[in-house]
Amino acid sequence: MAKKNTVLAGSARRTWKAELKRDWVLYLLFVPIILYEVVLHYLPMFGIVMAFEDYSVADGYFRSPWVGFKHFINLFSGEDFPQAIRNTVAIALLRCTIGFVAPIIFALMLSLIKSKRFKRISQTMSYMPNFVAAVIVCSLFTQFLSKDGPLTLLLTKVFGAENQNWFANDQIPVFWIIYLMMGIWQGIGWGSIMYVAAISQVSGDLHEAAALDGASRLQRMFRITIPSILPMVVMMFVINIGTALAAGYDNILLLYMPSTYNVADTVYTYTYRQAFGGGASNYSLSAASGLFQSLVSTILLIGSNALSRKAAGSSLF
Amino acid sequence: MARKRRKQEEWENNMVENKSAADRVVDVVVYVIVALVALCSVIPMWHVLMSSFSDGKSLLAHVGLVLWPVGGFTVEGYKLIFQNSSIINGYINTVIYTICYTTIGFLISTVTGYALSRDSKLKKPVTMGLMVTMLFSGGMVPAYMVIRAIGWVGTPWALVIPGCTNSMFCIMMMNAFNGVPNEMYEASHIDGAGHLSTLFEIALPQAMNMGSVIILNLAIGQWNSWLPASIYVPNKKVLWPLQLVIRQITSENADFLNSSNPNYSRYLIQFAVIIAAIAPIIILFPFFQDKMEKGVIQGGIKG
Numbered sequence: 276m277a278k279k280n281t282v283l284a285g286s287a288r289r290t291w292k293a294e295l296k297r298d299w300v301l302y303l304l305f306v307p308i309i310l311y312e313v314v315l316h317y318l319p320m321f322g323i324v325m326a327f328e329d330y331s332v333a334d335g336y337f338r339s340p341w342v343g344f345k346h347f348i349n350l351f352s353g354e355d356f357p358q359a360i361r362n363t364v365a366i367a368l369l370r371c372t373i374g375f376v377a378p379i380i381f382a383l384m385l386s387l388i389k390s391k392r393f394k395r396i397s398q399t400m401s402y403m404p405n406f407v408a409a410v411i412v413c414s415l416f417t418q419f420l421s422k423d424g425p426l427t428l429l430l431t432k433v434f435g436a437e438n439q440n441w442f443a444n445d446q447i448p449v450f451w452i453i454y455l456m457m458g459i460w461q462g463i464g465w466g467s468i469m470y471v472a473a474i475s476q477v478s479g480d481l482h483e484a485a486a487l488d489g490a491s492r493l494q495r496m497f498r499i500t501i502p503s504i505l506p507m508v509v510m511m512f513v514i515n516i517g518t519a520l521a522a523g524y525d526n527i528l529l530l531y532m533p534s535t536y537n538v539a540d541t542v543y544t545y546t547y548r549q550a551f552g553g554g555a556s557n558y559s560l561s562a563a564s565g566l567f568q569s570l571v572s573t574i575l576l577i578g579s580n581a582l583s584r585k586a587a588g589s590s591l592f
Numbered sequence: 593m594a595r596k597r598r599k600q601e602e603w604e605n606n607m608v609e610n611k612s613a614a615d616r617v618v619d620v621v622v623y624v625i626v627a628l629v630a631l632c633s634v635i636p637m638w639h640v641l642m643s644s645f646s647d648g649k650s651l652l653a654h655v656g657l658v659l660w661p662v663g664g665f666t667v668e669g670y671k672l673i674f675q676n677s678s679i680i681n682g683y684i685n686t687v688i689y690t691i692c693y694t695t696i697g698f699l700i701s702t703v704t705g706y707a708l709s710r711d712s713k714l715k716k717p718v719t720m721g722l723m724v725t726m727l728f729s730g731g732m733v734p735a736y737m738v739i740r741a742i743g744w745v746g747t748p749w750a751l752v753i754p755g756c757t758n759s760m761f762c763i764m765m766m767n768a769f770n771g772v773p774n775e776m777y778e779a780s781h782i783d784g785a786g787h788l789s790t791l792f793e794i795a796l797p798q799a800m801n802m803g804s805v806i807i808l809n810l811a812i813g814q815w816n817s818w819l820p821a822s823i824y825v826p827n828k829k830v831l832w833p834l835q836l837v838i839r840q841i842t843s844e845n846a847d848f849l850n851s852s853n854p855n856y857s858r859y860l861i862q863f864a865v866i867i868a869a870i871a872p873i874i875i876l877f878p879f880f881q882d883k884m885e886k887g888v889i890q891g892g893i894k895g
Contacts, residue, residue, distance in 0.1 A: 286711045287713070304787065309718065309721075312721055316725040317725075319729070381626070384626050388626060398630075402881070404633050406870075408835050408838075408869065409835075417842075418842075425656050464629070493615070529839065562731060
């Protein structure tokens, strides 16, 4: 450690000129990432001024008229955007609760299985949906839940639901539940890996001692396994909240249709549609909606990170 | 460790004998649910695979899951793929994009990870810069405007450069290089090797565990990606990756089935093309499963 410190002091003590002369190859290695970050991440950050302009491509950032908060006022006084916020919040809540617990329950169940072979094969099978492309997953679900699709038939026969195209259903929790189920289907296996690993770290001695005292396997699961992985669960939960708005809404673009916008439109899809959805592009409105999402995401990330540091003693950054 | 595990197994085996009725019920329930989850994970793919070998006409008339080729086993769907120039073109594009994207992304992440692991004046500011981009992004439209200004809209560059690296990958590679024993760097330095040869000949082979996780994530991500193409090359069909072609075929089919005289072969082709698109990943999966799993556990990234 002491050695490392003196080395660090080494580069700090030298002047830029001496450093560049001595180690120019190393500094050259920084060029790609600096270019990449500046052009593709930092320039767009300045580009958000367009959310406060009536941006037109011909006029560019500097000559487009400045309109202040007009687009934000339009967003919140209209009907579509508040509706998109409601849908986003609903889907995010479902994912942070049921969607979050599903892989944990799956991992706990795997831990109760004694046959190594059975466990390994089921795990491998459960990973598969995670590697199937979004376009394919969505087209499969669209087919399966269409009128007379296999899943629709199952729902009709077993639960007596009406035979219908479920993705055309614009009643309130239907699309949210389908989207949640799709996410669980895709992620339950892959999402359980961390928990399976954590469970396998739990000391065998504890289980042994409890078993000697006559604890059943279920009791040991509740009294030993779950408390042991709890810190990690808390951390993952907090991370989940932090990223709840940032990712995972692009699949909706492949599933929704104008007649279901009232339940399926989210801030992300709204942002996309205003700019790239075909028809006239309203870049400024889209940028305003995107900025709103970015800001809320950032607040959630920083907040959840602080919470994680407090609650679990570990944080992302 | 091994002894401990053996001991635990022994214990669990002993327990079989004095298991209570309640334990047995739990056992059955757990096995059934896990088996169900596993089956549900693969059945849709099996349905597609079997549909792709079916006869188009019988398939269209069939209702429910296809667990076995209906109307006899045919490879008609696969023959149709080879006659469809947009599918072949999309496939070739996807292969090219995946190779370029993965190579460029891996190189940038590696070089940056190495540079960050060495002592320099840029270490701190660049790390900070990377952190900021993890926290805040300008959003879709401002990013589009920058790429438009560079002149990449409507070119493959917009598909292979943006997103090919990120702060996470760079920091993961930095950690990997930090994990290489210092003696190796010193020895290399004493031998008179420069940074480039130290990086590629000495350090990178040691950091390849993490490197391969990044390569796999990049390759699978690009292979399955459709959104950037829908933003940057929506009207240039020659540049479409396979996923965008699939999206068009499947969404067109939805309308098409309502027409009075649907074309069976077009219905069939969507199953064959889906199988063609996921085959490389499924076939290679056994070889990279362990690596990806370890990657998730170590790096905490979700593939």
